[in-house]
Amino acid sequence: MKKCGRCDKPAVLHITELQHGEVKGLLHLCETCAKEYLSHGQGSAPEAGLAEAELPEGEEPLEDLDQHVCPSCGITFKEFRSQGRLGCPNDYIAFQDELLPLLENIHGETQHVGKVPKRAPHASQKQYQLIRLRNQLRAAIDEEMYEEAARLRDQISVIEREITPSQAASDA
């Protein structure tokens, strides 16, 4: 956790200062310093700061959550929030802490009941790795980093081999 920019306590509020719509600075403050900051209105455009401050205490501020990135598909939590669509199946793992309360809100439940694929569910996990590796492979090829590409290709085929026999076994 970040420390307050004005004293040594942990920062609970993260304030973006805006001027004419442009980011002028980032402040990380503890509760005491934040109250002082907000009541003195030192910010040039206090609305941004106030919006952040409305978050309930003890929860990680939205701004930090927004920076979370899914390692598989590269989507940020912020992008998900603005589009309402996730980027890949691995997001459910990458953003688990943020998504569970949301799912609870939507469905009233957070545990699947119902049909299960005949294939071993854990096979999915390996598949998420494949998404990431294939992305990296494409990037490597685009940048003409052929040694890296070859390495990634080998890694992909190892995982593909790992998946295939276990699936054959579960199908049998």
Add this chain to the structure above:
Amino acid sequence: MDVESLTQTSGEWLRGTGPESDIVMSSRIRLARNLASFPFPNRADDAARAEVELLLRGRLTDRPAGRRLNYLSLTGLETLDRQFLVERQLISREHSDERTHRGVAVSDEENVSVMVNEEDHLRMQVLRSGLALDECWQEIDRLDDALEADVTYAFSEQLGYLTACPTNCGTGIRVSVLLHLPALVITKEISKVFQALQKIGLAVRGLYGEGSQAMGDFYQISNQVTLGKSEEQLIATVKDVIPNILSYERRVRQALVKENRQGLHDQVSRAYGILRNAQTISSEETMHLLSSVRLGVNLGLIDDLEMQNVNELFIQTQPAHLQKIRHQRLESAERNVMRAAFIRQRLTEESTGPE
């Protein structure tokens, strides 16, 4: 299969048979599924989308669960053709947006359609005429198993089938029935139905799903949550409420007949009269009048029309259908003239019987 061949036929689900088909136009179940090793379609680049389409197209045309499906690529298809497929209920409006590597696999009877690279990699649906949710489920469950035999779905033990939108994860199921509720609309009782349905977590939509208007007094009723309840439980939630709505609509219909049979008969006959004689007519007015005619057929106030033909007219008089059937691109005003002529012809043919 191409779009042209579809203009010669109509979906089997319009045939107007099956349990409760006086009010229940159709039953539908759709499942959302994704492949574990690819980003969701919106996030996938062109190459990944192409790979997903190729893979799934192969599976879909390989007679999954013994079903012959015809694959139609949407890439390069004209706007009119894509709109036609939307009107036909074979693809969603979202799926008709111009994006690459999209397609749909359709069975000959149009009871099964599977969209590829819509919001999720797979959106499969099974449609039936009348109230037949169990049959829909059995069929789609088999299709799902067959497709899964060769691909790995994105699935987690906690969150079930993983979907691009968190509102669909878990079972990925949407169970819906399309109801024709003209009497509840006439008497404005329909808002009470909405309120009651909302309380038990069911959604009400128009003929073309999310955000569409309730044209022709048609309402789609479907489950909202998908996680934490089994497919059977979710089907039961929808199924259990339908008898109440049906008896409500029937009760109000009988009350309308009892209180003012002449008035109702007049309204129905005028609607029929306009449709048989109009020289120009909008899509909206057509839907409105067809709804009265459909009610009239059900109440025995009109006796020379088949339900299937009335059902088909709801679909065939829509803009893209009209233009495809007539092989002409038409402006709105021209369409209205063409629509009136088409309806006159269909209703005259129908009521005088085949030669």
